[in-house]
Structure formats: structure tokens, C-alpha cells
Amino acid sequence: MKPAIMRQMPEIAHVDVNCFYASAERVFDPSLEGKPLIVLSNNDGCAVTRSPEAKALGIQTGDPWFKLAPRAREWGLIAKSSNYELYGDISARVMELLGRYSAWLEVYSIDEAFLGVKGSPEHLLDLGRTIKAVVARNVGVPVCVGIARTKTLAKLANKWAKHNPAFGGVCRWDSVPPDQQEALMARLPVIEIWGVATRITKRLNAMGIQSILDLKRADPVRIRERFSVVMMRTVLELQGTPCIPMEEARIGRDQLIFSRSFSTPITTAQDVRQVLSVYAQMASGRLAKHNLQAKLLTAFAGTSHFNARQAAFPSVCVPLPMPTADPVILTKAAHALLPAIVEGTRYARAGIMVTDLRPSGNQKPLELFENPHEERHIGPLLEDITRRYGRGSIGLGHAGIRGGPDWTMKRGMRSPRYTTHWEELPLVKAA
Amino acid sequence: MGVIIGPRVIDAGLSLHLAWLSPVPVAAGYPSPAQDYFDGRIDLNAHLIKDITSTFVVRVTGDSMERAGISDGDELIVNRALEPRDGSVVVAVLDGELTIKRLRITPGGVVLQAENPKYPDIRVSALSELTIWGVATRCLHHV
Structure with a gap:
């Protein structure tokens, strides 16, 4: 093989955002720059993202907030609740931008992607540096880039670029x-x-x-x-x-999970019923959006791991009568957990998972088994109304109860949803 | 968990106008002459946003930009990807805060000006000493 052809072998660039959640917070609040910053998990449970300054304090991923809080002032540590709408929008901007640099983009997670790239070693290093500079300029978050012949080496090169400042954030494995x-x-x-x-x-x-x-x-x-x-x-x-x-796209063979911890434990079957109804309808909306149907639903609940006295983790697995995304059927199936719920037990979490997903509509069920609700497109309708009027604006049965169910998440330290809510736009000072 | 986005149109600024539904009722067999000319309603996103990845909407607090027609409570469209030039209205990071100013680049140095005599200028020797967050392209002024 001629060297000139060798140089044109396709390679893979792995791009990921440094300390993604913390970096997203800093875009709109520059006062957080240079300060130890952590972002907390659902319900303000524990640290899930740490800025380099927070890492330097010895804070580990998974450290519970109630242990860190008493010393936060002394350390100058700032904690933020998860702001998923902000992170989702920032992620979408980064991914859209990456897509301009390669016809093949695999979004691997909220903050990382693989890109198919081709060119001479110099060209590939230039491309990496360009991607880094353009994401920082357009979106405002720092990324590192690892480029190699395989995904595994590209990931390793990226890690190297992150830890060794000599690379300037871009490492091509074969150039080392x-x-x-x-x-x-x-x-x-x-x-x-x-x-x-x-x-x-x-x-x-x-x-x-x-x-x-x-x-x-x-x-x-x-x-x-x-x-x-x-x-x-x-x-x-x-x-x-x-x-x-x-x-x-692997989503078709994957699973969908909707599960949360509650800010205050719930103790009645009625409350568990409401939670399961909400998640079943969210699952229905998500399935419909991806043109998928599920064949299996698992519903579960659990007490806190700190509550050894009452430990209970009931779950049921419900095979659905046919592949479906129908909210009524999914809700009914989720309610199969209810007989296992003991009144008075303090449940700290509950959720549902749908698995065995398949594309909807490629095998038409026999008319006898066709589901009457799906015909009326209730799932997409609910999802559409939710999108327009916000979560909790409409729901079936028990999910439709309004007036702040007290099991919703605690997010006391959440920053504004700067890019998705007109009332929460970033403020710029004219002074 | 991967989701692949296959070959796609690279230029994000390009928008295609495909077939739109007619806004005028059409009698069967007698096409409306207006039908051929309907190309979709005015889309503010298409006109006000050049690059969706780098454009943000921010809200102004304060009166220091009054003379530029930017008032307290107005919204600004800010593009982070634009090169700040002499005369640009920019969002700059000052003391950890997003601040709106008029940028002046002169042989004598770089100045961040308010558009209101009540507020003093901020002078630096080079643009590199400033953190420019983005360049304002439009003001959505409340009338």
C-alpha cells in the first residue's frame, strides 16, 4: 500500500464535554468560573458532576450532599440541582455542531459522540482543534477530542488529552x-x-x-x-x-426506564398508583415519539436503603397482550404492582421500565387483537398537550390529579432553564 | 445507547421550502391564483437566527443602553459565533456578570461604552483582555 493511501484510512474522533453539567452551568453564570462547583443528582441526593476545583477539594462522585453541605461555606463550594432542560439543550447544540464536521455522527451519551473522520495526520489534528475551538465559541463549553483508528483507542486518546495539558485538548493516537x-x-x-x-x-x-x-x-x-x-x-x-x-440507532433494542426518588417518602397505595400512572404515560409518549411499541412492562417500588427496618422492594413484570405504546394499557399494566404495596411502608422510589421494544406497525396484529385506544392516538395527543402546556397539564386518571403531588423531585438549587423558558432567560446587566 | 445521525445537509443556514398547505380555500377544479405564490408564513426563527447552535436570547436589566434603543426588560438576540467589531453591541463578562456594552476598537485602545451618559466607559489596552460572550444582533424592544 502506498503511504499516500495509508494516510487516508478512516479514523474515529471521540468528542466529549469536560465536566458537562458544571460546564453548562458556567455558560450563563460566569461567576461560577474558577470556583468549586458540583451538580447534584435527582432530588439533590449526591454529587454527579464536579468541576476541577471541586475535585481538588477531594470531593468524589457520589458523595451525598447532606454530608458536604455543612462544609460548603467554608470551602466556597457551590452546588446546583440538576437542570436537565438546560443540559439537554446545550447537548443538542453541541451534537448539531459536531454533525457539521462529519457525515457520520454517533451520539453516544448526553455529552459525548463518535465521528467518522478521514484525512492526513495533520488534517485530522487540525480538525480536532477546530472542533474544540468552534464548540467553545458557539456553545461555550470546553471539549476534548481523541482521534484514533478504533473507538477504544479514540476514547483512550481523549482521556489522555484531558489529563495531559501538553496536548491542548486534542490527541491523535497515531501521532504520538x-x-x-x-x-x-x-x-x-x-x-x-x-x-x-x-x-x-x-x-x-x-x-x-x-x-x-x-x-x-x-x-x-x-x-x-x-x-x-x-x-x-x-x-x-x-x-x-x-x-x-x-x-x-440502537434505541429499538434498548429499554426505557422512568424512575425517580421522592423528596418525601410515599406511604399509600393511592400515591404509588398516581406515580405509576404518570410514568406509564410518559413511557407511552416516548414510545410513540420513536415509533416503538413495548412487549413487556416492569413496575417497581422500593424503600430507602437507609431504612433497614422496613426494607421492601416489590416489583412485577407484566407481559403485554400485544406490542403496544397505548397509555391505557401501559397504565393498567403498571397498576399490577399495587397489590404488592403495603400501606404505611415508606417508599422512597418507584418507577416503570418497558423492554422488548420493537418498531410499531410492521406487523399488523389480527383485527381481533387490535387495540381500540391506539386507533384514537391518545398517546401522541397526551404528549403533544404536555409539550405545549407543560408537564402535569393533562393526564389519564390518577396522573391527571393536579395540585403538586408531594412526591415530585426536590430541586431547590436549580439554575434557571435559560434556553427553554421565556420567563427564565439569562439576564444581562445594562449598568 | 447510540443514536446515529446519518449523512445530512451540512449547511445549517440552508432551509428548504417544500410544499406548504394552501392558506386559501380551493374550490374543486378551480385552482386559486394565490396558491402558487404561497411559500409559508414568515418564520421569525429563519429571519432572526443565523446559526441555531450559537444563538441565545437574553433579557436586559438596567438603563445604560437607552441611547441605543435598548431598554430595561427588552430581549436581545445574541450570536456567540460573530466576530466582535468596532461598534458592535456586545455581551461582555465583567466581574463575573453578563453585561451589555458598545464595543469601540480604536488605535488608542479598546473601550466598552454605555449608551447613557450616567455610566462611565471601561478602557482596556487590547481586546484580548476582555471576555466577549457574544454579539447582539437584534433588540426585541417592548413598545
Whole structure:
């Protein structure tokens, strides 16, 4: 192969936003710049995102807020409740922008994406720097870019770019001399690699595989025998052979979960019924939006892990009579949990999950089994009204009860929804 | 959890006007002459927003930009992607706050001016000393 052709081999760029939630908060509140900042999980439970300054204080992901709060003033620590509408909009802007740099974009999570890229090494590094600069200018959040022949190496290159300031936020794996690549891989434990879970790490360690370099040098066939084909792919990807393709939309084989912790525990079957109704209708709307139907619904509730005396985690799995997105059927199915609910027990969370999803409408059910509600498009209608008039403006049965059900989330420290609500626009001072 | 967005139109500024429904009732067999000329209602987004990824709406508090026609409570359309020039109305970060000013770039230095004599100018020696958040393109003034 001629070198000129070699240079045109397709590569993969992995782009992700640094400390995404914290960075999104800082776009509209520059006073947060340089200060230790954490964003809390649902219900203001624990730290889910930490700014570098918060990391420097020794705060860990998952630290509960009630433990940090007493010392926040002394540390100058600022905490924000999750502002999902803001993060969702900022994410959408970043992804739209990334899509301008590659015809193939795989949105991997709210703050990261893979892009298919092609060009000479210099061109690819330039592209990485351009992406970084344009996202910072247009949207206002910092990103790092890792570029490599495989997704696994692109992720690793990105991590390297984040930790080593010498890269300026952009690292192309093959542009780094091999001895430096090996030194890095020898230093990092296998747990640092994408797709390697804690449980697997223990088994790898038992085989004498400690570092990423050890894993790269492992025999792929032996790894497949001991673990799985998934793990073998990781080994091959570390060696530079692309094995994890750019994904087609996988949402169809996935699942949808709607589950929250409550600000105050709920204790009656009536309240649980209301929660399940709301989530069933949210699931219906989401399914309809993606043209999907579910075949299985799981409803669950649970007491707090801090409440050992009353521990109860009832759940039911309900096979649906036919693949459906119908809100009435999903709501009814979710209510199958109710007989398992014990009055007086303090439930701290509840939710539903729909699985076994399939595209709607490619197999027409027999007319006998056709569902009367779906014909009337109740699900999309509910979703449409909700979108226009806000969550809680309409609902079926028990989800329709208004007047602040007290199980909704606690979000006392949420910043304004700057980009999605006209009443909450960012303020600029004319003074 | 991946969602792929396949090959797509790269230029975000490009909008296609496809077939729109006619706003005028059409008698069967007798097409309205207006029908051929209807191209969709005026879309404020299309006219006021050049780049959806970099455009934000902000609300003004205070009276320092009165002379530029920007009043307390007005909304501004701000594009972060525009290059700030001499004369631009900019959102600048001053003491950790988003602040609206007129930018003046002169041989003698860079000045952030208020459009109200009650407020003093802010002078710096180079643009690089300032953090410009974005450039205002329109004012939605309440009349």
C-alpha cells in the first residue's frame, strides 16, 4: 500500500464535554468560573458532576450532599440541582455542531459522540482543534477530542488529552510516538479502558493482566474463551483493529426506564398508583415519539436503603397482550404492582421500565387483537398537550390529579432553564 | 445507547421550502391564483437566527443602553459565533456578570461604552483582555 493511501484510512474522533453539567452551568453564570462547583443528582441526593476545583477539594462522585453541605461555606463550594432542560439543550447544540464536521455522527451519551473522520495526520489534528475551538465559541463549553483508528483507542486518546495539558485538548493516537503510547498503557490499570467493568477487572487481574498494556498484549482468542467476544474486541481495538462499528440507532433494542426518588417518602397505595400512572404515560409518549411499541412492562417500588427496618422492594413484570405504546394499557399494566404495596411502608422510589421494544406497525396484529385506544392516538395527543402546556397539564386518571403531588423531585438549587423558558432567560446587566 | 445521525445537509443556514398547505380555500377544479405564490408564513426563527447552535436570547436589566434603543426588560438576540467589531453591541463578562456594552476598537485602545451618559466607559489596552460572550444582533424592544 502506498503511504499516500495509508494516510487516508478512516479514523474515529471521540468528542466529549469536560465536566458537562458544571460546564453548562458556567455558560450563563460566569461567576461560577474558577470556583468549586458540583451538580447534584435527582432530588439533590449526591454529587454527579464536579468541576476541577471541586475535585481538588477531594470531593468524589457520589458523595451525598447532606454530608458536604455543612462544609460548603467554608470551602466556597457551590452546588446546583440538576437542570436537565438546560443540559439537554446545550447537548443538542453541541451534537448539531459536531454533525457539521462529519457525515457520520454517533451520539453516544448526553455529552459525548463518535465521528467518522478521514484525512492526513495533520488534517485530522487540525480538525480536532477546530472542533474544540468552534464548540467553545458557539456553545461555550470546553471539549476534548481523541482521534484514533478504533473507538477504544479514540476514547483512550481523549482521556489522555484531558489529563495531559501538553496536548491542548486534542490527541491523535497515531501521532504520538509508540514508546510514549506504551508508557501510558503500562501506567493505566485495565479498569480505565472503555468497556471493562469492575467485576471483569478482578478476573483479568487474576490472570496477571493489570495494565492496559497487559491487556493489549493478551491473546485475543484466549480472552474470548475466558470472557466473551466483547472482551476480545476490546483487545483487538487496543491493537488497532477496528471491531466496534459505528452503531445504527440502537434505541429499538434498548429499554426505557422512568424512575425517580421522592423528596418525601410515599406511604399509600393511592400515591404509588398516581406515580405509576404518570410514568406509564410518559413511557407511552416516548414510545410513540420513536415509533416503538413495548412487549413487556416492569413496575417497581422500593424503600430507602437507609431504612433497614422496613426494607421492601416489590416489583412485577407484566407481559403485554400485544406490542403496544397505548397509555391505557401501559397504565393498567403498571397498576399490577399495587397489590404488592403495603400501606404505611415508606417508599422512597418507584418507577416503570418497558423492554422488548420493537418498531410499531410492521406487523399488523389480527383485527381481533387490535387495540381500540391506539386507533384514537391518545398517546401522541397526551404528549403533544404536555409539550405545549407543560408537564402535569393533562393526564389519564390518577396522573391527571393536579395540585403538586408531594412526591415530585426536590430541586431547590436549580439554575434557571435559560434556553427553554421565556420567563427564565439569562439576564444581562445594562449598568 | 447510540443514536446515529446519518449523512445530512451540512449547511445549517440552508432551509428548504417544500410544499406548504394552501392558506386559501380551493374550490374543486378551480385552482386559486394565490396558491402558487404561497411559500409559508414568515418564520421569525429563519429571519432572526443565523446559526441555531450559537444563538441565545437574553433579557436586559438596567438603563445604560437607552441611547441605543435598548431598554430595561427588552430581549436581545445574541450570536456567540460573530466576530466582535468596532461598534458592535456586545455581551461582555465583567466581574463575573453578563453585561451589555458598545464595543469601540480604536488605535488608542479598546473601550466598552454605555449608551447613557450616567455610566462611565471601561478602557482596556487590547481586546484580548476582555471576555466577549457574544454579539447582539437584534433588540426585541417592548413598545
